[in-house]
Amino acid sequence: MNIKDAKIQLKNLRTKLNQWAREYYVNDNPSVDDVEYDKCMQELKNLESMFPELITPESISQKVGGIVSEKFEKHIHKYPMLSLGDIFSWEEFQNFNKQVAKVTNTLENEYTAELKIDGLSISLIYQNGTLQSGVTRGDGIVGENVTTNVKTIKSIPLQINNKDLIEVRGEIFLSKSEFKKINEERLLNGEPLFANPRNAAAGTLRQLDSSIVAKRNLDGFLYYYFNEKQPEKTQLDSINKIESLGLKTNPETKLCKNLKEVKNYIDVYTKKRIELDYEIDGIVFKLNDKQLQEEVGYTAKNPKWAIAYKFPAEIKETKLLDIFPTV
């Protein structure tokens, strides 16, 4: 392909992806499924790597996905809320691990394996033992203050037994059973249906009326912990710390001590995902040692010490209720 054709092709791909991102992040109402979006994004990235001179900072491949709604007060994150690089095969995981090994000097790195919950990111800030704020990821730098809504989520404590300034991050989601219940009610009331649990959770958390949020039984799994006074040494310690504060973590999280255990986790959860009462769209592997994480570093968009392994397209769960109009 010559540069002139590449420019045209890039423009088409970026226009399409920007429109889909707006539908997904702002309207909570996607018109294509995630597999199609990911395929198109991959095409864009491939083309940009063939023609790096055509990469612009505004390109959707260079940005953290979300868009900040005007409906909520804005909140600047103390540390950016980044996205994750994604991979789609075991070979790609091995390549990711080789990049990490350039810093750690070993291929047998320890990773936490965490299910990639298909919801939306949240940052919770506690001070003097009290929940101060709940903020969405937004564009990664600025998020939406949804504290009033977060306070209605039963599994998120309003008080914790630690007075330090603590930030905990994780994922807010709707279980499959709650999603089904909500859509059944909406069908009875003649209201448009939610396309999937992720969009229902995002639409709910970004509701202006918190009494509606309170009725919907949102839930949350937390996985990042920041406490400058007492930082944790590993990702697994962070998860244990979060749990000890009375916040919910995902029970399927495991420490993989070597590549064999990583491969085994992928094989087990590729099959087991269907049995879970919440949707997952992959597995997140995070280098366990925090000192090594800092040495491996970051791109503008992702940590280089973590990766999202996305499940292959053919086993993506079919979305329910496609035949009805959705929001």
Ligand code: NAD
């Ligand atoms: P991402 O969702 O692929 O990965 C980053 C996010 O993973 C984090 O922000 C966090 O919220 C989440 N996550 C869940 N469990 C986690 C865990 N254990 N540890 C760390 N993070 C965890 O990236 P993104 O930038 O949020 O979104 C991109 C994805 O969204 C696309 O790959 C696509 O699948 C989907 N999308 C779909 C459409 C569409 O139209 N269908 C449009 C835009 C985006």
